[in-house]
Amino acid sequence: xxxxxxxxxxxIVIDDARVPERAFSVKCPKCQTSxxxxxxxxxxxxxxxxxxxxxxxxxxxxxxxxxAPEAPRSxxxxxxxxDAVRAEMMAQVRREMxxxxxxxxxxxxxxxxxxxxxxxRAQGGALTAALGRAGYQVENLDNPDxxxxxxxxxxxxxxxxxxxxAGGGRExxxxxxxxxxxxxxxxxxxxxVGEDLKTGDGTQAWIALADLVAHPKDxxxxxxxxxxxxxxxxxxxxxxxxxxKRFEASAV
Numbered sequence: 001x002x003x004x005x006x007x008x009x010x011x012i013v014i015d016d017a018r019v020p021e022r023a024f025s026v027k028c029p030k031c032q033t034s035x036x037x038x039x040x041x042x043x044x045x046x047x048x049x050x051x052x053x054x055x056x057x058x059x060x061x062x063x064x065x066x067x068a069p070e071a072p073r074s075x076x077x078x079x080x081x082x083d084a085v086r087a088e089m090m091a092q093v094r095r096e097m098x099x100x101x102x103x104x105x106x107x108x109x110x111x112x113x114x115x116x117x118x119x120x121r122a123q124g125g126a127l128t129a130a131l132g133r134a135g136y137q138v139e140n141l142d143n144p145d146x147x148x149x150x151x152x153x154x155x156x157x158x159x160x161x162x163x164x165x166a167g168g169g170r171e172x173x174x175x176x177x178x179x180x181x182x183x184x185x186x187x188x189x190x191x192x193v194g195e196d197l198k199t200g201d202g203t204q205a206w207i208a209l210a211d212l213v214a215h216p217k218d219x220x221x222x223x224x225x226x227x228x229x230x231x232x233x234x235x236x237x238x239x240x241x242x243x244x245k246r247f248e249a250s251a252v
Contacts, residue, residue: 001040007033016040018155020146027140029128032121034142111135112157117147117173118193119164126219127160127193134223134230148176151188158230160191163208178209186240189230193219200225 002013005028012028012035021041025034114136116127128138136158141147148171151159161173177190190210197204197213199222205213212229214222234241 001037003035003037005031005033005035007031018150020149024146025141025143027124027142029138029140032124032140112137113155114138114158114160115147115151115156116140117142117144117159117161119162120216123193123216123219127222130219130222130226131158131160134227144170144173144176147173151177151180152184154184154187156188158189158191160193162193186237187244189233191222191226200229 001016001019002011004011008028008031010028010030012026014026014037019037019040021039023037023039025036027033028035111134114131116124116131116138117140118124118127119142124140128140131138139156141150147159150156159173159177161177163172163174165172174192177185177188180188189212191212191214192205192208192210193214193216194208195216197208197215199214199218201213205211211233212226214225218225
């Protein structure tokens with residue numbers, strides 16, 4: 001599914017396998033304008049049903065055999081109810097990341113996908129640039145509920161957010177990250193941004209239940225400390241990462 005940004009006409013492409021049933025919004029990585037997508041359910045409803053064309057009868061021609069019925073297809077979306085569907089989708093996403101999807105560079109495919117969810121557009125732009133240099137394919141999303149759902153499905157390898165309250169009684173993305181299961185949480189590298197934080201401080205990161213903390217003034221050069229911290233974390237979780245890869249391979 002793809003759409004053009006109404007402000008800068010930048011073409012934004014979303015993998016069909018990751019399109020949710022309901023409508024959602026994605027920030028344009030070029031100008032940070034929110035672009036609305038209809039969702040898989042709306043696109044399916046909008047498609048007209050195919051009407052068979054009448055075939056003129058011929059007395060001399062023998063009747064043609066009816067085509068064999070197609071095997072039923074599974075239309076389960078990203079929020080499929082079975083573990084098998086989720087495992088297959090996760091494996092597909094990671095295969096695309098390894099091969100490199102449309103518009104991404106080999107470095108982006110190697111590092112994975114990153115979600116940036118911060119209210120300040122300037123901070124979001126600085127993070128997008130820094131994460132791009134670190135080899136991530138970056139997406140900006142201002143809907144905490146949608147972001148949490150995609151994180152649960154294993155779409156993102158890295159998440160950057162703040163501890164700010166979502167307001168209106170809604171749960172923030174940071175609060176949702178704190179409620180992830182241990183298995184899902186290990187898969188995601190969490191970066192928390194805040195004025196009261198010192199970039200790279202291990203104690204503050206431990207208190208914030210994050211893998212890395214960053215001060216807003218350091219976001220433009222965050223890729224340097226981020227790359228080092230990610231490498232250290234991978235060494236700690238190497239045994240878990242290897243076991244996860246074997247499980248995903250067997251699921252396919």
